[in-house]
Amino acid sequence: MSDPILSLRDVKTDIGQYHILHGVSFDVPKGAVTMLLGRNGAGKTTTLRTIMGLWRTRAGQITLNGDRIDALPPARIARQGIGFVPEDMGIFSDLTVAENLRLAALSGAPDPARLEGIFAAFPALRTFYHSAAGTLSGGQKQMLSIARAMVEERALYLIDEPSKGLAPAIVATLARALRDLKARGASILMVEQNVSLARALGDHVAVMDDGRIVWTGTMAALAADPALQDRLMGLRMDHA
Amino acid sequence: MSTAPTHAPTMTSLPLAERLKPWLPVALVPVLMLLGFLAIPSSSSWLTLTLAGLAMGMMIFVIASGMTLVFGLMDVINFGHGAFISFGAFVGTSVLLALGSWTGAPSLMLNLLAIAAAVLAAMAVTGALGLGFERVIVRPVYGSHLKQILVTMGGLIVAEQMIFVLWGGHEIVIARPETLKGAITFAGAALEKYRLLAVGVGLVVFLSMRAVLRRTKLGLIVRAGVENPEMVQALGYDITRVFVGVFIAGSALAGLGGVMWALYQEVITVHMGNEIMILVFIVVIIGGLGSVEGCFIGALTVGLVQNYTAFLEPKLALVSNIALMVAILMWRPMGMVPVVKAK
Numbered sequence: 001m002s003d004p005i006l007s008l009r010d011v012k013t014d015i016g017q018y019h020i021l022h023g024v025s026f027d028v029p030k031g032a033v034t035m036l037l038g039r040n041g042a043g044k045t046t047t048l049r050t051i052m053g054l055w056r057t058r059a060g061q062i063t064l065n066g067d068r069i070d071a072l073p074p075a076r077i078a079r080q081g082i083g084f085v086p087e088d089m090g091i092f093s094d095l096t097v098a099e100n101l102r103l104a105a106l107s108g109a110p111d112p113a114r115l116e117g118i119f120a121a122f123p124a125l126r127t128f129y130h131s132a133a134g135t136l137s138g139g140q141k142q143m144l145s146i147a148r149a150m151v152e153e154r155a156l157y158l159i160d161e162p163s164k165g166l167a168p169a170i171v172a173t174l175a176r177a178l179r180d181l182k183a184r185g186a187s188i189l190m191v192e193q194n195v196s197l198a199r200a201l202g203d204h205v206a207v208m209d210d211g212r213i214v215w216t217g218t219m220a221a222l223a224a225d226p227a228l229q230d231r232l233m234g235l236r237m238d239h240a
Numbered sequence: 241m242s243t244a245p246t247h248a249p250t251m252t253s254l255p256l257a258e259r260l261k262p263w264l265p266v267a268l269v270p271v272l273m274l275l276g277f278l279a280i281p282s283s284s285s286w287l288t289l290t291l292a293g294l295a296m297g298m299m300i301f302v303i304a305s306g307m308t309l310v311f312g313l314m315d316v317i318n319f320g321h322g323a324f325i326s327f328g329a330f331v332g333t334s335v336l337l338a339l340g341s342w343t344g345a346p347s348l349m350l351n352l353l354a355i356a357a358a359v360l361a362a363m364a365v366t367g368a369l370g371l372g373f374e375r376v377i378v379r380p381v382y383g384s385h386l387k388q389i390l391v392t393m394g395g396l397i398v399a400e401q402m403i404f405v406l407w408g409g410h411e412i413v414i415a416r417p418e419t420l421k422g423a424i425t426f427a428g429a430a431l432e433k434y435r436l437l438a439v440g441v442g443l444v445v446f447l448s449m450r451a452v453l454r455r456t457k458l459g460l461i462v463r464a465g466v467e468n469p470e471m472v473q474a475l476g477y478d479i480t481r482v483f484v485g486v487f488i489a490g491s492a493l494a495g496l497g498g499v500m501w502a503l504y505q506e507v508i509t510v511h512m513g514n515e516i517m518i519l520v521f522i523v524v525i526i527g528g529l530g531s532v533e534g535c536f537i538g539a540l541t542v543g544l545v546q547n548y549t550a551f552l553e554p555k556l557a558l559v560s561n562i563a564l565m566v567a568i569l570m571w572r573p574m575g576m577v578p579v580v581k582a583k
Contacts, residue, residue: 052474078476090471092464093580103460106476134580148475 005030005156005187006051011060011070013050020046022211023060028156028204033178033188035198035219037233038208044191045087047208048158051189052084053077065155079106083149087160087191091141093134097125100133104148111152118147121177139170146177156187163194171197195237199223207232265576269540276548287429289547295435297543298442299504301536303497304520304527305449306490312466312530312579314483316378317385320392321494321520322513323373323399324366328495329502329512330407331365332358333414336503343417351417355503362499363492369399370491374484396514403510412508420503438500445493446536453532462486466530467580522561526568528575537576541568 004027013021021043028034036044049055051062053074062070069077078084092100101110101118110118119126122143128136133144142162149157162178163171175197182188182201192198202219215222215232222228226236273290280286307321335358336343342354377395381387415421416434423430453459461482465472469479494513501516502508523542527534542561549560556563568576 054470054474073478074470074473075476075478078474084474086471086474090468090474092467092471094467095460095464099460099464102457103464103472104475108457 003030004028005065006189007061007063008047008051009061009063011047011050011062012058013046013055014058015046015055019058020211021050024208024211024213025060026206026213026216028187028189030187031185032203033182033190033201034204034206035202036189036191036206036208037198038214039234042208043211044208045160046211048084048160048189048191049086051077051158052082081155083152083154083157085145085149085157085159085162087164089141089145091133091136091144093132095133096131097129097133097136097144100144100148101125101151104151106152114151118150121180122147122173139166139173142166142170142174143177146174150177150181154186156189157181159188159190161191161193163192163197175200195235199237265534265537265572268576269537269544272541272544272548276544279552280548284427284429285551287427288431289551290544291429291431291435291439293544293547294540295432295438295442295504295543296547297540298439298446299497299500300516300519300523300542301442301539302445302500303494303516304523304535304539305445305532306486306493307520308524308527308530308532308535309462309466309486310483310490311524313462313469313479313486314382315385316382317388318378318392319389319517320373320377320395320399321490322515322517323396324370324491324494325498325501325513325516326403326508326510327369327399327513328362328366328498329508330403330412330498331495332362332499333412333502333508334407335361336414336417337412343415346418348419351419354417355499359496359499362495366495366498367488367492370488371484373491374487378487400510400514407510409510414502414506414508416503416506434503438504441496441500445496446532449532458482519561522565526565526575528572528577528579530579530581531575531577534575534577534579538568 006028009025011021011024012019024043024047036047038044046055050057053069053072057070060070061068064077064080064082067080069080072080084090092103095103101115105111124136124140125143125147128140133141136144146159146162149159159178162174166174171194178188178201190198190201192201199219205215205217205219205222206213207215207222209232215228222232223237229235229237276290277283277286280289303321303325307318310316310318336354339354339357342350345351373395377391378388381391420434420437423432424436425431453463461472461477465477465479465482472479472482498513501512505512519542523535523538526541527536527538542564545560545564546557550557572578
């Protein structure tokens with residue numbers, strides 16, 4: 001495994017009176033896709049939100065390229081170079097597609113060449129460029145959410161269940177865009193329940209259960225061991 | 241996995257009724273003016289009342305616009321907003337009284353300079369007060385509406401007592417500058433010069449706010465923050481700093497509104513801000529919490545309804561705005577221009 005871009009060490013997070021993460025530790029390697037898998041309620045989304053600073057850690061350390069980020073506010077964490085695609089997509093419905101993308105460009109405005117790349121991956125965003133994002137379909141909103149993270153080069157992408165609730169054709173479009181992102185050497189930490197998508201994109205895997213990491217390894221190792229899949233996630237990847 | 245389709249949809253045109261739906265609230269103001277024209281027997285009276293209603297609406301808009309953004313951005317209910325109106329009025333009046341030779345001179349230039357000085361002083365003081373109010377009173381109670389109501393009401397009482405200490409408890413009479421006294425005659429109607437100025441100032445404030453919100457990156461951040469502040473932070477923008485900026489700007493605008501209201505009423509009292517807040521709350525609610533455009537339409541509607549009703553049926557004037565709020569909330573429960581909030 002190459003040097004990690006992101007490391008979590010014994011991270012504990014509470015939401016209100018509930019202890020959600022009980023000491024999460026794992027690494028996200030540079031230039032690879034790490035899948036964070038696990039049953040519903042295992043703490044995957046909480047882990048991503050904790051990395052972004054949207055929920056504060058009670059204990060533990062999070063480092064990005066060796067620098068601690070767990071005490072930073074979310075805006076500063078984002079400016080360290082993390083692109084975040086939340087589970088609910090986080091689209092600004094009252095803003096147009098163009099305005100959503102412009103907002104994500106911290107340098108001021110999106111680079112035209114990069115924008116063309118986004119349109120090539122998601123043609124619908126060109127069609128609806130000047131339409132309110134609230135009028136888009138669920139799949140188009142997810143495209144916009146991912147496009148927003150891609151509008152500038154990021155050190156790391158945190159993507160939470162991009163295929164959730166979407167039709168297979170839309171999932172295929174998203175998968176193609178994410179494969180392109182991966183091919184460009186992006187570092188990605190992704191939560192995904194769609195096992196075939198996870199298997200197609202993932203290089204590494206961290207499996208969570210009850211707020212802890214219970215297994216880490218390569219996707220190839222997990223995919224080759226049905227008994228391990230069954231024990232960790234309660235399913236077989238080739239049956240999913 | 242199957243080959244991904246291009247997924248390039250085509251646009252279809254919505255039916256006319258659907259396309260017009262979002263514009264219905266915008267049509268409310270001209271429709272009200274038309275109804276007023278039909279109901280009021282004399283066209284000159286209608287013109288005078290319409291100008292009075294628009295001027296009143298513009299002043300309420302100036303005061304309420306900051307408050308609606310503060311609520312939209314950080315979900316903060318600021319009952320202390322009235323303090324900035326009162327402080328603005330007292331500071332502005334003090335400046336105008338000190339510049340008595342300018343306001344008393346029959347020179348439009350000197351009169352406007354005196355008003356500009358009063359407005360700048362009022363906005364600077366209320367902006368600074370807003371900064372302190374946010375730090376000391378509002379910031380500790382983010383996320384708790386009940387505490388916000390209690391604490392900002394307390395802040396309002398403290399601010400009013402400070403005005404008592406600084407200016408005394410008596411009313412202060414303030415005459416309008418010389419060239420803004422009286423009215424001009426147009427189409428047989430007497431149009432007060434000061435009301436014309438108030439409409440102009442209100443329009444400039446609205447168009448400036450709209451330009452900032454629609455055409456600048458800062459405006460984009462504010463609009464996005466009203467909808468989903470958490471996501472704005474996750475994109476790399478410090479929403480707390482933006483909120484403080486909006487709070488200061490909102491307080492300064494309330495100060496400007498206070499000066500305008502003082503010159504409109506020609507008398508100021510310690511409790512004037514508190515009294516105007518009833519109208520401000522109605523405007524913010526019927527406009528759609530967090531919407532500047534809704535606030536503008538709501539303010540003009542309130543101003544026109546109050547003036548038309550006071551002329552046609554004076555006994556109903558007191559309840560006209562409450563009735564208007566009930567009617568609009570029955571039509572659009574989230575206000576005329578509802579703001580989408582992230583869950």
